[in-house]
Amino acid sequence: MIIKKLLYLSLALISYAAKAQEYSVTSPNQKLKLAITASKNLSYRVDFNNKTIIQPSVLELQLVNGKTFGHSAVTKKTAKSVNNEIKPLYGTSSSYKNNYNELIIDFKGGYSLALRANNEGVAYRFIASLKDSITIKNEHFELNLDKDYSFTTLGRNKDYHGYETVYQTKTISKLDSFYACLPSVINVDNNIKVVVSETNLYSYPGMYLIKNNAKANSLIAKFPQYPLETKPGGYSNFNLHVKKTADYIAHTAGTRTFPWRVISITDDEKSLLNNPIVYLLADESAKDDYSWVKPGKVAWDWWNANTLQGVDFKSGVNTETYKYFIDFAAKNGIEYVNLDEGWSDQFNLFKLSDKINMPEIIAYARQKNVKLILWMVWYTLDRQLPEALDQFQKWNIAGIKVDFMDRDDQPVMEFYERVAREAAKRKLLVNFHGACKPTGLERKYPNVINYEAVYGLEQSKWDTVKPNHDTHLPFLRNFAGPMDYTPGATRNASIENFRPVYQRPMSMGTRCHELAKFVCFYAPLQMLADSPTDYEKETDMLNFLSQVPTVWDETIPLEGKLGEYLAVARRKGNTWYIAALTNEKSKEFDLSLPFLKGNQYTITYFEDGINADRVGTDYKKKTEVMTINQATVSDTNLPSANKTLHVKMQPGGGFVAVLKNEN
The missing domain is CATH 2.70.98.10 (Beta-galactosidase; Chain A, domain 5)
Structure with a gap:
């Protein structure tokens, strides 16, 4: 009887295996x-x-x-x-x-x-x-x-x-x-x-x-x-x-x-x-012409609470403030200015604030060759979609920042594509905030130029964004696609001295940590979060932010451990940007740079100052000319004959080196 049962079981298994x-x-x-x-x-x-x-x-x-x-x-x-x-x-x-x-x-x-x-x-x-x-x-x-x-x-x-x-x-x-x-x-x-x-x-x-x-x-x-x-x-x-x-x-x-x-x-x-x-x-885009889509940087008003210093008018959501932002962008080669919450009624995009003169702002931006992006609540836009987008096109607006979806059920995912498609017809960029992670929509519709979907710098107005969090993002959040973290704080606080301040916010981490985000985080449309008048006091920072690209010709991961530290090299044309971030611990290492092909480079680097662990704004900037094949160099930070770069970061620190090929 037992033998029969075993035989039946064996035959059943053989039959199952044959079918599988x-x-x-x-x-x-x-x-x-x-x-x-x-x-x-x-x-x-x-x-x-x-x-x-x-x-x-x-x-x-x-x-x-x-x-x-x-x-x-x-x-x-x-x-x-x-x-x-x-x-x-x-x-x-x-x-x-x-x-x-x-x-x-x-x-x-x-x-x-x-x-x-x-x-x-x-x-x-x-x-x-x-x-x-x-x-x-x-x-x-x-x-x-x-x-x-x-x-x-x-x-x-x-x-x-x-x-x-x-x-x-x-x-x-x-x-x-x-x-x-x-x-x-x-x-x-x-x-x-x-x-x-x-x-x-x-x-x-x-x-x-x-x-x-x-x-x-x-x-x-x-x-x-x-x-x-x-x-x-x-x-x-x-x-x-x-x-x-x-x-x-x-x-x-x-x-x-x-x-x-x-x-x-x-x-x-x-x-x-x-x-x-x-x-x-992801699905590729249709054969439509998207050559009008231009990545770039954005002077942003909301994080800094529209705060300007040394001006002869009351700064805020008003025409004078936005004209100052436009002047700042034009002077520094910043492609866009974002008009965030306040330019219109949040629930009616055709009811403009009586504090601004929109035709005057639009005309002034056109005169200065600066493009405008408008913020809006998602379901307000959805309710007024064709009429609102038509109006933005008539105004020569460059893009829209669509916020507060905070869902990704089927109807909301259909909204994402509907906005992308209708905006593309009118040559409007789309930056999704209050959003889910990217899922390839930006390949099908390249005018979808960024997504938030991140615990970003805005949180520092009321909460804490720790360097540890930043060292997760390039591994995981950017794995999904572009990320609008909105970096650029000029008030950089040490870990012990950070505190949330809504009107005059700061970042946790060093000045170099903040600069390195612009290379380590991928964002085709990259916000500059702080006030123009704060940047104008920080010429080294402003010069770097004015020149750093937002899209790249080549990317090479160099070092990294999830949640601890990372280093990446990105090339635009003949210039390499090499950046590193660390968490709340200091970090020191050598980077090998075998990809350098030129013989001579001008290298400008930003390194945490010796007191950056206590004073977050402490940094050292140095520029030197380096020849790859020379036997020695005068500074240990510069590449030697074997093409290495020494990186030393304070707790919550960062590092950036800009290498311009002079051949």
């Missing part, structure tokens, strides 16, 4: 492998250097009619390999290598699964090919690990949209009711980092990760439900808070692609400082 099929793609460098097993359900696993990192994990798309993408027989598979270059309109490099292997698996029931493996990461997405519209009840996405690893992320307890919070590191078992925003990183053994994100997110809710209470060492996806009822609330009623939801997450077209689920694995932590996988997987 594995399909896989491997990255061109052979380091990453994404494998799909199709049997009773669909599961995936991810290998790195021939070791399984993501254990078999179930994936499926659940429709409200009981139909499921993930339980059908395979009908066809199609493979292809691509090896080309993408030349973005702007980015961290003038071109991105786009080399991947792809497999599309068609299933009975009108759906497919696309698998892709780049050297930078692996990804999969569902593709639907049904005639009628469909309603998605839920998407099941697991991340099963072999241990209770630590997990570094942004997020909140029992709430979505925690992008404007600080990074936390917890073990998976301690996540409890924590809703983790993407990108997040799992810190695996042997210094391996697993970054999880998503891209190509259209007409679909954003994905979060929570602890999977059904399995140990496991994470599972969580999505905002479809909103049925909203009500104004939050700060000044600028948000639309969801009061009632449906029992599904999306209602959408039956023929479409769904978002890519992205997993990047590396044992070279610094490589996360320049990983374009989210951009590479």
